Amino acid sequence: LSASTPLDRLMSDFHELSRIGANALGGVERQAATAADGAARRWLTAALVRAGATIHIDQVGNVFGFFEWVAGAPYVLTGSHLDSQPNGGRFDGAYGVLASLDAARHLSDDVTTGAWAPTWNLAVVDWTNEEGARFQPSVMGSSVFTGGLAREVALGAEDSQNVTVRQALTAIGFLGEAPTGRDFLAYAEIHVEQGSRLTAQQTELGIVTGSWAAFKYDLEFTGEQSHTGATPMAQRKDALLAAALVISGVHALAADAGDFHASVTELEAYPKSPNVVTARTRMHVELRAPDMQVLWELEARFLELLRTAHRETAVTNVIVRNWHREAAAYWPEGIELARRAASAVGLRTSEMATISGHDSIALNSVMPTVMLFTPSAGGWAHNVNELTEEADMLNGLIMITQVLRDLCTLSGGGVRFRA
Amino acid sequence: LSASTPLDRLMSDFHELSRIGANALGGVERQAATAADGAARRWLTAALVRAGATIHIDQVGNVFGFFEWVAGAPYVLTGSHLDSQPNGGRFDGAYGVLASLDAARHLSDDVTTGAWAPTWNLAVVDWTNEEGARFQPSVMGSSVFTGGLAREVALGAEDSQNVTVRQALTAIGFLGEAPTGRDFLAYAEIHVEQGSRLTAQQTELGIVTGSWAAFKYDLEFTGEQSHTGATPMAQRKDALLAAALVISGVHALAADAGDFHASVTELEAYPKSPNVVTARTRMHVELRAPDMQVLWELEARFLELLRTAHRETAVTNVIVRNWHREAAAYWPEGIELARRAASAVGLRTSEMATISGHDSIALNSVMPTVMLFTPSAGGWAHNVNELTEEADMLNGLIMITQVLRDLCTLSGGGVRFRA
Numbered sequence: 034l035s036a037s038t039p040l041d042r043l044m045s046d047f048h049e050l051s052r053i054g055a056n057a058l059g060g061v062e063r064q065a066a067t068a069a070d071g072a073a074r075r076w077l078t079a080a081l082v083r084a085g086a087t088i089h090i091d092q093v094g095n096v097f098g099f100f101e102w103v104a105g106a107p108y109v110l111t112g113s114h115l116d117s118q119p120n121g122g123r124f125d126g127a128y129g130v131l132a133s134l135d136a137a138r139h140l141s142d143d144v145t146t147g148a149w150a151p152t153w154n155l156a157v158v159d160w161t162n163e164e165g166a167r168f169q170p171s172v173m174g175s176s177v178f179t180g181g182l183a184r185e186v187a188l189g190a191e192d193s194q195n196v197t198v199r200q201a202l203t204a205i206g207f208l209g210e211a212p213t214g215r216d217f218l219a220y221a222e223i224h225v226e227q228g229s230r231l232t233a234q235q236t237e238l239g240i241v242t243g244s245w246a247a248f249k250y251d252l253e254f255t256g257e258q259s260h261t262g263a264t265p266m267a268q269r270k271d272a273l274l275a276a277a278l279v280i281s282g283v284h285a286l287a288a289d290a291g292d293f294h295a296s297v298t299e300l301e302a303y304p305k306s307p308n309v310v311t312a313r314t315r316m317h318v319e320l321r322a323p324d325m326q327v328l329w330e331l332e333a334r335f336l337e338l339l340r341t342a343h344r345e346t347a348v349t350n351v352i353v354r355n356w357h358r359e360a361a362a363y364w365p366e367g368i369e370l371a372r373r374a375a376s377a378v379g380l381r382t383s384e385m386a387t388i389s390g391h392d393s394i395a396l397n398s399v400m401p402t403v404m405l406f407t408p409s410a411g412g413w414a415h416n417v418n419e420l421t422e423e424a425d426m427l428n429g430l431i432m433i434t435q436v437l438r439d440l441c442t443l444s445g446g447g448v449r450f451r452a
Numbered sequence: 453l454s455a456s457t458p459l460d461r462l463m464s465d466f467h468e469l470s471r472i473g474a475n476a477l478g479g480v481e482r483q484a485a486t487a488a489d490g491a492a493r494r495w496l497t498a499a500l501v502r503a504g505a506t507i508h509i510d511q512v513g514n515v516f517g518f519f520e521w522v523a524g525a526p527y528v529l530t531g532s533h534l535d536s537q538p539n540g541g542r543f544d545g546a547y548g549v550l551a552s553l554d555a556a557r558h559l560s561d562d563v564t565t566g567a568w569a570p571t572w573n574l575a576v577v578d579w580t581n582e583e584g585a586r587f588q589p590s591v592m593g594s595s596v597f598t599g600g601l602a603r604e605v606a607l608g609a610e611d612s613q614n615v616t617v618r619q620a621l622t623a624i625g626f627l628g629e630a631p632t633g634r635d636f637l638a639y640a641e642i643h644v645e646q647g648s649r650l651t652a653q654q655t656e657l658g659i660v661t662g663s664w665a666a667f668k669y670d671l672e673f674t675g676e677q678s679h680t681g682a683t684p685m686a687q688r689k690d691a692l693l694a695a696a697l698v699i700s701g702v703h704a705l706a707a708d709a710g711d712f713h714a715s716v717t718e719l720e721a722y723p724k725s726p727n728v729v730t731a732r733t734r735m736h737v738e739l740r741a742p743d744m745q746v747l748w749e750l751e752a753r754f755l756e757l758l759r760t761a762h763r764e765t766a767v768t769n770v771i772v773r774n775w776h777r778e779a780a781a782y783w784p785e786g787i788e789l790a791r792r793a794a795s796a797v798g799l800r801t802s803e804m805a806t807i808s809g810h811d812s813i814a815l816n817s818v819m820p821t822v823m824l825f826t827p828s829a830g831g832w833a834h835n836v837n838e839l840t841e842e843a844d845m846l847n848g849l850i851m852i853t854q855v856l857r858d859l860c861t862l863s864g865g866g867v868r869f870r871a
Contacts, residue, residue, distance in 0.1 A: 119724070166726070169726060227679050228682040258539065259835055261713070261717060264833060266712075294683075297693075299725065300719060300721040302720075305718050306717065306834075307668065387682075414679035414682050
């Protein structure tokens with residue numbers, strides 16, 4: 034591929050896929066294992082079959098398209114996710130799946146015409162529930178694939194209506210029985226940046242060198258239901274006030290600490306009456322930092338905030354750290370391989386850690402993994418305004434194709450991962 | 453009545469009524485115009501009929517029982533409300549209705565035996581939706597009765613499921629067509645205190661001398677949906693953070709200002725995803741103060757908090773003051789009448805303003821009104837732990853009976869209010 038590569042096929046795919054779950058705001062509502070996600074999966078499956086792939090739906094609904102060019106050889110794997118956030122953007126995940134699909138078609142064409150002879154096979158994947166909006170945890174399908182999350186835990190996860198992942202995948206016809214039974218050598222993913230670092234640095238491609246550490250918590254405050262009029266201020270135990278102190282405190286921590294991201298989201302408050310002091314609040318808290326040492330220090334300061342909130346409001350809390358991800362470095366040879374590929378086509382690159390979770394982080398723990406970012410105009414993410422310009426979509430397609438071409442001919446082949 | 457008055461009838465009523473909508477926590481779930489409220493209304497209607505009253509359901513569902521002892525004479529009105537907060541207590545409103553009912557039975561017995569000859573008639577009332585939990589505004593039925601709230605506004609109010617008051621009252625069979633067409637002279641209500649002032653002052657009865665001013669607001673923040681990981685902290689527009697700053701700021705205002713109550717309740721946050729920065733929050737804010745001057749000053753400080761939150765978070769807001777109540781004094785002759793009645797039976801009294809809203813505040817704007825408080829053990833309010841001891845229930849019954857006896861023989865009779 035080169036700068037003269039036609040983008041028509043990818044753009045045509047993109048416009049078709051973007052109509053699935055499209056909302057009036059210009060975004061998509063295609064949360065994991067909903068009917069819209071099912072339609073997107075059927076669209077992808079049909080496209081993979083047309084491109085010559087063999088389909089496998091695994092035990093947690095991950096959709097694989099296998100291009101077996103060399104009988105019995107292990108696979109290089111590439112893909113991303115088709116599920117979206119609520120009222121999400123068209124590019125997050127979807128761009129990566131489409132770029133992987135089109136790269137596979139280009140490479141397959143080269144195999145067919147005899148222009149190229151790979152050593153290894155190629156597989157395209159759509160991972161189940163990367164977003165973690167409807168069902169927690171996020172990065173679900175890839176974590177089951179790598180063994181980081183038990184299948185039964187994933188399938189038993191419930192949405193807010195108490196529908197399980199098992200039920201939802203069954204309903205859309207995408208719950209498979211078994212792992213693929215194939216061997217994998219490496220993973221490559223391209224994803225929109227979801228930030229403004231590339232734009233700020235005036236570069237055209239991000240090469241991911243590492244991933245931030247993160248702790249995620251469920252926090253519940255229990256105060257006391259009382260009267261907003263009659264009850265003296267000093268006697269109230271207001272679970273909403275306790276939540277407010279922690280929300281603003283966590284934000285101040287992040288502002289103080291510099292290279293550190295934190296958020297409180299999904300706040301729920303009960304009971305719902307204008308003149309009743311809130312008795313119970315629940316929320317989700319995330320702390321993210323470049324390394325574990327910083328993260329542990331920040332957790333200590335966060336727990337101190339909880340103690341302060343208790344002293345000031347007499348509200349009690351239960352805090353559960355339900356998820357952690359350690360900081361990790363990406364495969365050095367993969368980083369070098371991406372640098373060379375970018376240099377060959379004259380793309381300016383930035384090397385950066387990913388702060389967000391991605392399926393590639395799960396894969397990076399079990400096999401050599403390459404992760405690329407293509408620019409997000411305006412830095413929009415988890416928002417209907419997400420945009421990656423066509424020129425950048427093309428650059429990303431060229432890059433993922435070259436990286437896959439290199440991985441599929443990598444000498445040695447390394448340790449195989451069976452899943 | 454005297455200290456030897458039997459309490460059995462009131463306690464028997466209380467235990468029967470408390471079973472309607474009883475929950476496992478020892479409280480009641482009997483929000484306005486629900487099936488449980490309908491059952492409570494049917495229970496009351498039957499009891500009033502057995503006591504010899506004529507029933508009228510007015511245009512907003514208020515339930516009246518008319519004891520017409522003197523043909524064509526105007527009425528003294530007494531009552532409170534049977535609706536509860538979500539997961540509310542057994543005493544709030546219910547105690548007042550039951551005490552009024554039992555007082556009417558005692559007085560009716562005295563009329564029947566010829567022991568007492570009133571000048572005026574008596575009516576017992578259960579006001580629709582005093583609590584304002586399911587439907588806003590609160591103090592709804594009494595405000596329609598007094599003309600302070602248009603019937604169509606009240607009947608059009610919707611709950612969170614978009615059911616209107618009109619539909620809900622129709623469903624339980626308690627939407628009447630017309631006002632009572634009767635004339636009223638005065639109103640008397642007894643209610644549990646919902647605070648600890650009586651206990652603190654070691655008194656047995658509260659005589660309400662005035663009511664606090666209050667402003668109520670709907671506040672909405674609009675931020676921007678973004679990624680909790682990738683989005684730089686400084687670029688976020690977190691509507692939950694803006695809410696937190698205002699919640700803690702309003703609470704700090706109340707702590708600073710002394711004689712001032714404030715609350716933020718009913719917080720709702722969207723979208724609901726762990727890794728999406730909150731784009732929109734909605735909440736209810738109340739400011740209550742002893743007089744309007746203080747309240748206006750506090751509103752100015754509250755609005756300054758909103759400006760600060762905007763500067764710090766770049767989140768925008770829309771604030772609507774949807775309700776206000778001016779401070780008011782209660783009827784001086786009624787206060788004196790209550791003092792004399794308490795003195796006659798040897799009860800220690802406290803005179804106090806009510807901070808909470810009550811139906812009597814609406815009535816106080818159109819006719820001479822007497823409001824009494826009986827102690828709330830532990831000060832619990834809008835909580836399943838609400839408790840008024842039997843000795844206090846008896847004292848309250850004795851007092852409301854004596855006040856009604858005095859009002860029904862009040863010379864002159866004053867200005868009539870027709871509704």
